[in-house]
Amino acid sequence: MVSVAPGMPLAPARRRARHRATERGGAVEQRTARCGEQSTARFGNVAENVPDRTAMEDVPTLDAARRRATMKDVAARAGVGLSTVSRVVAGKGGVAPAKVRAVERAVRELNFSRNDSAHTLRTGSSATIGMVVTNISDPFFSALIKGVEEQARARDLVVLVASVTDEPAEAERVIRRLLRRSLDGLILVAPEGADLAFLTNEKRDGTPIVFVDQPPDGPLAADLVVVDNEGGAATAVRHLYEAGHRRIACFAHASGRYTSARREAGYYLGLRELGLPHDRALVVSVDDDVNACAEALLELARLSEPPTAVFSTNGRTTRALLGAQRLLGSQLALVGFDDFDLAELMVPPTTTIAQDPVAIGTAAADLLLSRIDGRGGPTQRIILGTRLVERGSGEMPPHHD
Numbered sequence: 001m002v003s004v005a006p007g008m009p010l011a012p013a014r015r016r017a018r019h020r021a022t023e024r025g026g027a028v029e030q031r032t033a034r035c036g037e038q039s040t041a042r043f044g045n046v047a048e049n050v051p052d053r054t055a056m057e058d059v060p061t062l063d064a065a066r067r068r069a070t071m072k073d074v075a076a077r078a079g080v081g082l083s084t085v086s087r088v089v090a091g092k093g094g095v096a097p098a099k100v101r102a103v104e105r106a107v108r109e110l111n112f113s114r115n116d117s118a119h120t121l122r123t124g125s126s127a128t129i130g131m132v133v134t135n136i137s138d139p140f141f142s143a144l145i146k147g148v149e150e151q152a153r154a155r156d157l158v159v160l161v162a163s164v165t166d167e168p169a170e171a172e173r174v175i176r177r178l179l180r181r182s183l184d185g186l187i188l189v190a191p192e193g194a195d196l197a198f199l200t201n202e203k204r205d206g207t208p209i210v211f212v213d214q215p216p217d218g219p220l221a222a223d224l225v226v227v228d229n230e231g232g233a234a235t236a237v238r239h240l241y242e243a244g245h246r247r248i249a250c251f252a253h254a255s256g257r258y259t260s261a262r263r264e265a266g267y268y269l270g271l272r273e274l275g276l277p278h279d280r281a282l283v284v285s286v287d288d289d290v291n292a293c294a295e296a297l298l299e300l301a302r303l304s305e306p307p308t309a310v311f312s313t314n315g316r317t318t319r320a321l322l323g324a325q326r327l328l329g330s331q332l333a334l335v336g337f338d339d340f341d342l343a344e345l346m347v348p349p350t351t352t353i354a355q356d357p358v359a360i361g362t363a364a365a366d367l368l369l370s371r372i373d374g375r376g377g378p379t380q381r382i383i384l385g386t387r388l389v390e391r392g393s394g395e396m397p398p399h400h401d
Helices: 053-058 062-066 071-078 082-089 097-110 116-123 139-154 168-179 199-204 229-242 257-274 290-301 315-328 357-372
Strands: 020-024 027-031 039-043 046-050 128-133 158-163 185-188 209-212 223-227 248-253 283-286 309-312 333-337 351-354 381-384 387-389
Touching (some): 071 097, 128 139, 139 158, 139 357, 158 168, 168 185, 185 357, 199 209, 209 357, 223 229, 229 257, 229 333, 229 351, 248 257, 248 290, 248 315, 257 283, 283 290, 290 315
Parallel strands (some): 128 185, 185 209, 209 223, 223 381, 248 309, 309 333, 333 351
Antiparallel strands (some): 020 027, 351 387
């Protein structure tokens, strides 16, 4: 093979061939001016025999050979009508087995795939569910997505996931853009402070919407799936009380105001049920940061009656608190809301109030799918329970320095 560098003049014998190149839709076709003669055109590592111009009308062009197969092509190959192909592709019954096999064989041979845009226009369904979460890297939201995807997969639906930041304007923009995809429904973890009033029109126009983890701000009425935040927090307080603790601090995460407020309310509920006093000095709002938690622990240690145990309101806060205790060399009893990876490997292993994000996602998907199927009625609020996972840190007795 002779390689020709760009710009190198062709040899006289080559020049006599008088090649002319034309470009059609990105595919380049080389023709020989002399009739009855064929040349071989090489593009990279691909060689194709290109017929002379007089025979060109009888041979499909590269564009025609590469165009996407349609239902008409499948019908012609299978020797059946368009309606038969449509029924087989859509998975509907009422087609003779021999015809089903013929259509399936044609689909494979032609590498046919359904045009979802046309399907949406024809049926009014995009077979797609939208989902918005606030931090896709958080293991909680990853598991939540898994629960939704499992239910969607059983219905041959696709889940289109978008992750948004804590910036309300950016969150609103992402949600609006997602809704342009003609979704069958939307599952949404409401970003704090975002103005979601525009979703009222989406609901009115027929797009089912289910909120997860927290309700939307404002008057928007929508289906909701949450866990029993108050009950789980009260359980943590009772558990620490049973281990002998009477001075129990609460580390409430500063982000996620709804869940933080609900779990702090559950902390107070637990104190009230046990007859313990409400001491505001024992409640601190912290960022999920080791140094911030260390400073808060030092402040609490200076109280005349410092706490002997701590309840933390989410997994990120718990991990920061564990780092702070290790930094300071302290070891207060601890129960954290939200289970997390490696909790059993801590020293001592961390006792948690566990919620099941996969189950939450499953419940949200089931509720959304029922709405897509046409179920009416008032908005629903589904509250899932939590469970106490005893590992050691929440069972430690009071330790006084």
